[in-house]
Amino acid sequence: MPLDFWTTACIYGATSVAAGAFGAHGLRARGIPDAKIASWSTAAQYQLVHSAALLAVEAASPGKNLLYAKSFLLAGMTLFSGSIYLLVLDPQRFKFLGPVTPIGGLALIAGWGALAVGSRGRTLLK
Incomplete structure (x- = not known):
């Protein structure tokens, strides 16, 4: 079953709002x-920002178009944000995730790069 980037981006967007609220009040x-x-x-x-970006990319180019960009953005969000959340909650237990955070950041950068390469020659309005 192919990954549904639209639904996944919506879930990531919703959980980012929940995480932000928990960070502001619960932590x-x-x-x-x-x-x-x-x-x-x-x-x-x-x-949250990359969830919105993933939604925009999926809306502009559904299916396999720009698959690398979408995959890198999703992996980057998971690795970057996920590792930070776990490191904040329990730094001793999850200290092995320290090197994962910059890898997630690189995946986000790669996602933007793949988007630039994959969208060459496109215009917003036709």
Whole structure:
């Protein structure tokens, strides 16, 4: 069964809002330091922005078109934001994920690069 990027982007968008709310209210109540809350906020913001980007790419080019761009954006959101969330919640247990965060960032960059390459010659209005 092929991956439904539209539904996946919607789920990531919704969970980014939930993560942002939890970061703003729940983390402080748990005694998480402000620096870690700021990291959490960055992860939620990146997740939301890239969810919207994934929706836009899927809407503009459904199916297999721009598959690399969509796949890199999805992988990047998962690795970048996911690793930060886990590192904030339990840094000792998930310290092995430290190197995963920049890999996720590179995947996000690769997604934007793949989008640039895959969309060459396209115009917004025809």
